[in-house]
Amino acid sequence: MSKPSPEVYEQGKGMDAHNQVMRRIRAEKEETYDPHEPTRVWLDEDNTPGGVFQSLTIILNTGGCRWARAGGCTMCGYVAESVEGGSVSHEALMDQIEVCLDHEAENADEPSDLIKIYTSGSFLDEREVGAKTRRAIAETFADRERIVVESLPDFVDREKVGEFTRHGLDTDVAIGLETATDRVRHDCVNKYFDFADFEDACAEAVAADEAAGDDEGDAGVKAYLLMKPPFLSEPEALADMKSSVRRCSAVDGCHTVSMNPCNVQRYTMVDELFFQGGYRPPWLWSVADVLESTADCDAIVVSDPVGHGSDRGAHNCGECDDRVQTAIKDFDVRQDPSVFEQVSCDCELTWAAVIERETSYNMPLAR
């Protein structure tokens, strides 16, 4: 019989296993995509430190996430939407931007003040988006108020951020931190950077901000958190998010936290668990609870539950999902926790029982 050991957790071994499984799962997908079309583009409304703006969200197809090619995150199926093979040329990427501008022109009365660019990888990674393309995109949106670009913390440096602020754009680097708990990020999400790396990236954004002149834009970080990765029970996921929101909010430079419930995407480990009955997306009550209980934080805290009310998205009982979703969206804009006093449902009793009773050896306790 072995003795208790602090070495139960082995980074390399767990990562290899997760990657091996995720590679196998991802290999099942067969679609390929046109490198001249963005993965997705849509119009929305967002709360930022500069106010509530109409937003144009662009998911650039940059050839996909390099980490996902190694295996990647256990819940992420976006790589399945990326282009076959490797990198996408400057011309193709600029064609994608053109498609997005056309979409905006057709569907919005006026240009969006906020531009959000995601890549299912790192926009600031020059192996995905070259310096020339990055600068051209900054140029393209120079007339807007604010821009969000997604990146892993490794690639955040003050010079790259400065390329956007110098156009007068308030610039947010969106970082998929997922959780402030390194152990959960590593073992459940299979994402390999530490909270310290996130803090360093925030420091780069602060440096960029300080370097920017008065007529230039501000710089900051928007942290993306993932509620309920696989292997966590509902109460563990809830506690993890409450502490993560607070820890992010306390980091200088991190002015916004977007806390999003995990949804079940195809070709992921989460999907396999879901199919076999070993995973349930979080309750919308859990999302509401995190937002309500962290409303006193300095950072703006928002959430955008994807596929809310469906089996594969955050959901409650089916009766109240739309009402709770509305309250969450309302909170996103107003940051007023009293919005949650307006909604209630019989299923809160079930949710409370799940929070009290669910463990990692009996989940999910309710569908």
Added chain:
Amino acid sequence: MTDYFEVLERDGAARLAELRLTEPVTTPALVDDHVDDAGSLWRAERELPDGDESRLTVLPHRGLPAGTADEVADSFAVDYPTVDYPSAAVVSADTAADHGADAYVVSDASGSLGHGAGMRDLVLAVREAIPDDTGLYLSGVATPRNVATLAYAGVDLFDTSRAYVRGTEGRYLTTDDAYFLEDLDEFPCACPACAKPREEFGREDCAAHNVNALEAELRRVRRRIRDGRLRDYIEGQARQDQWLTALMRELDQQYGYLEERTPVYRGADLDAATEDTIRRAEIQRFAERVTTRYRSRFDDHPLVLVPCSAAKPYSESQSHRQYMDAIQFRGHIVSMTSPIGVVPQELETTYPAQHYDSVVTGRWNADEVEFVSEVLRRYLERSDYPRIVAHVPDDYRPIIERIEDDLDAPVEYTVADHPTTSESLGNLRDALAGESAYSKREREHNTVRALADVQLGDGAGDELFESFRTTSRYPKLQVRDDDGEQLATQVPSYGTLAFTLEGARRWDESDAPTKRVEIDGFVPHGSVLAPGVVDADEDIRVGDEVVVEGPAAYAIGRAQMHGAAMVESTRGEAASVRHVEEM
């Protein structure tokens, strides 16, 4: 080592056991109030708790939910520490192994809810991987409807979580259904929660009722295990949900798992009231032994097939007395019966031949006809009767006709309308006219040999009892050697032989397979406890005669566990000792 869990009684795969906390818990039971969870290692590094003899501590774990890939399970495997307090280790169906804990929690069980084959695979995989005298705990799974069948499968520990949560969802659970609370005008229950006026009864009350109903069902399960009657309940209860019936039937397909855990006899009667009774381990085992171990020593006489009787043993029934009166020991009486198959006269007291009670309507279903007819065919393959007289009513004829073409002798039917009319009995008497009768001595000797065949193995009757004599009266025959030394006694209530030390030696020295328990150097009095067992034959079943031998003693007794459990267990009575001799 299992220090805090002890199996007290067994009923097939189900067990009545004691979780030996400061205040002991008799299982199968709900253990919510007795469990401390040291926490998940997915979320955080955990301190090993100090533990406490009053609580079952779930050691720090990484639960693997249903659908976890093998690679992930392997690389995140947890090394469980050895602790000196009651502990449970979290495993999954695929990763279950002996970690030295008192109980094992199966993290992927809820994924198999609703799937008979899946749940069977899960329970068997874990049960076979962990020591017999450890508790199997399924958390978040039990409902009033499913818990009896899960306990029957071999699960020991449950909790209230699913029943409670379903109540909060407005589902009113009973042993027969999961009602929508709003559909119920009155409650089919009189528990304290249900005493509330209907209009005031809310979901929290519903959850409280569900927990009460679950607790009541577990009390029934414990009673049934004590009585050796859980299967008889399950055959009815599992009907309340398709997947539970599937689970029961899937388990019946795992004959090895159930047979190993099924006693060779029970004090309790066996209800043959459903079409599933035929697949019980007891029934299958008897048919198998009759057709592979038993040897007919009367097959120089005509075979007389007769219908079974409600009274047991058959020879004490009105009808059989009339048949015997007509036969006058000129034919070998073999009773045909559903669901047992065929019962040669020497085995009429052997479990379960005198312990079953079936529903008799004269209408046989196809499974029964096929089963009895197959057993009869196999029985006749091993014997060589010169004549076959079938003294059976019309509803038995299709069973015989089904195999008539395979038989060497023609079948002579003697029943005109009913087997006990004077015409029928006269036909029977006439059919045997001129046949010679066998003696009482032959009858008694062959009975002893037949019991030995069935109990000990093919050929055992001849190996052990070539030369002997009997005293006392059937069905309590005493078996003695030629010098008058007693070797064994027929146990009338189960139709087995109970050996003396002298009989044990004869058995041990014979070529017949001996069931042996090897013990440490002590002299057992009354019982042999599991820690004292060094080794035991795998084919030992509860109730079997066993030779117990160690450096200090030679004894004969009766198994209280199956062989594998004797070897694996660190607690509990392995065998009761009848006679012992110091060496």
